[in-house]
Amino acid sequence: MHAFDILGDPVRRRILELLATGEHSSGDVVVVVQREFGITQSAVSQQLRILRDAGFASVRADGTRRIYAVEPGRLREVDDWLDRFRAFWLPRLDALATEVARGKRKRRHRE
Amino acid sequence: MHAFDILGDPVRRRILELLATGEHSSGDVVVVVQREFGITQSAVSQQLRILRDAGFASVRADGTRRIYAVEPGRLREVDDWLDRFRAFWLPRLDALATEVARGKRKRRHRE
DNA sequence: CACTAATATTAGCTAAAGCTAATATTAGTG
DNA sequence: CACTAATATTAGCTTTAGCTAATATTAGTG
Numbered sequence: 001m002h003a004f005d006i007l008g009d010p011v012r013r014r015i016l017e018l019l020a021t022g023e024h025s026s027g028d029v030v031v032v033v034q035r036e037f038g039i040t041q042s043a044v045s046q047q048l049r050i051l052r053d054a055g056f057a058s059v060r061a062d063g064t065r066r067i068y069a070v071e072p073g074r075l076r077e078v079d080d081w082l083d084r085f086r087a088f089w090l091p092r093l094d095a096l097a098t099e100v101a102r103g104k105r106k107r108r109h110r111e
Numbered sequence: 112m113h114a115f116d117i118l119g120d121p122v123r124r125r126i127l128e129l130l131a132t133g134e135h136s137s138g139d140v141v142v143v144v145q146r147e148f149g150i151t152q153s154a155v156s157q158q159l160r161i162l163r164d165a166g167f168a169s170v171r172a173d174g175t176r177r178i179y180a181v182e183p184g185r186l187r188e189v190d191d192w193l194d195r196f197r198a199f200w201l202p203r204l205d206a207l208a209t210e211v212a213r214g215k216r217k218r219r220h221r222e
Numbered sequence: 223c224a225c226t227a228a229t230a231t232t233a234g235c236t237a238a239a240g241c242t243a244a245t246a247t248t249a250g251t252g
Numbered sequence: 253c254a255c256t257a258a259t260a261t262t263a264g265c266t267t268t269a270g271c272t273a274a275t276a277t278t279a280g281t282g
Contacts, residue, residue, distance in 0.1 A: 008119020009240080013192075020195040026259055043241055045260055064249045064258045072199035079193055079200075081124075084131040086190075088183035120270080137229055154271055156230055175228045175279045 003077040006054045011037055011047050019057060019070040026066045114188040117165045122148055122158050130168060130181040137177045 007013055014036065015029055030044045048068060051057040058071045118124055125147065126140055141155045159179060162168040169182045 002121065002124075004115065004118045004124060005121075007115045010113065010116075011240085013113075013115060017195065027257095030259090039240090040242060041259075042243080042261085046240075049260075061249090066259065070196065070199060072196055075193060075196045076200050078189070079197075082186060082190055082193075084128065085181065085183055085186045088181060089187050089190075122270085138227095141229090150270090151272060152229075153231085153273080157270075160230075172279090175226095177229065 001054055003054075003056075003074045003081075006050065006056060006074070007078065009047070011039065011044070012051055012056075015044075015047060015051060015068075016056060016070065016075075019068055023067050023069045025062070026068065029068065112165055114165075114167075114185045114192075117161065117167060117185070118189065120158070122150065122155070123162055123167075126155075126158060126162060126179075127167060127181065127186075130179055134178050134180045136173070137179065140179065 007016075011033060014033060018024055018029060018032060026045065026048060029048065030041050033039065033044050033047075034041070048057065048059075051068075052059060054074060055071055056074045057068050060067045060069070118127075122144055125144060129135055129140060129143055137156065137159060140159065141152050144150065144155050144158075145152070159168065159170075162179075163170060165185060166182055167185045168179050171178045171180070
């Protein structure tokens with residue numbers, strides 16, 4: 001499943017934004033999302049599962065709590081996909097920035 | 112409508128990939144997408160409209176042809192959204208790269 | 223102005239995504 | 253081991269996105 005298919009949902013995006021600020025328990029996520037979207041715990045849990053299954057998030061148990069964290073790999077895919085458009089807003093990279101960009105791309109293909 | 116909602120469709124993504132390589136007529140796009148997805152001209156035209164309406168593409172008439180081009184603004188939104196995750200795969204930017212990144216952000220907020 | 227080529231639009235169908243309500247699971251606690 | 257807290261799962265409903273088929277539009281051409 002393509003990364004963008006997962007990110008095409010506002011609840012999932014919001015969850016990832018939350019996780020971007022650090023790890024959070026399922027309950028924490030539920031509180032925030034519930035307040036902002038007015039959906040049930042069940043719905044949030046289902047979205048967390050989708051994020052897990054798609055490799056956007058990882059879970060770790062802490063007692064009865066589940067602690068979620070961002071798994072950056074799939075988000076880098078998005079970043080990579082954007083490469084083909086960067087020329088539109090970075091018309092002329094200077095030598096240095098080009099070096100940085102090139103280094104980035106190499107790194108990606110290696111791992 | 113959020114940029115990701117638009118990008119959450121494989122046909123639309125493919126069209127944008129095509130336009131990333133340069134301008135194309137509606138007919139050109141139809142040929143390629145039809146070959147790869149097996150959908151009708153109508154469906155492709157509908158997706159082109161969605162891309163137009165959402166600001167991802169622009170059109171210009173050339174006789175009876177419509178020439179489509181990428182409109183990068185909305186894609187930059189995606190790039191901006193990713194900023195909050197970049198720390199995950201760029202754990203330590205050196206001073207120079209930081210400069211580049213900072214410059215980029217400033218530019219965005221200005222225009 | 224009749225005809226064709228290129229593209230867009232509309233109405234209606236269908237599949238699937240995301241939700242709720244109910245229930246199950248899992249781990250801690252007296 | 254009964255009970256509670258935290259989270260996950262399942263079945264079933266509803267909405268809507270994206271499709272097809274048919275038709276409309278728009279511009280060039282003899």
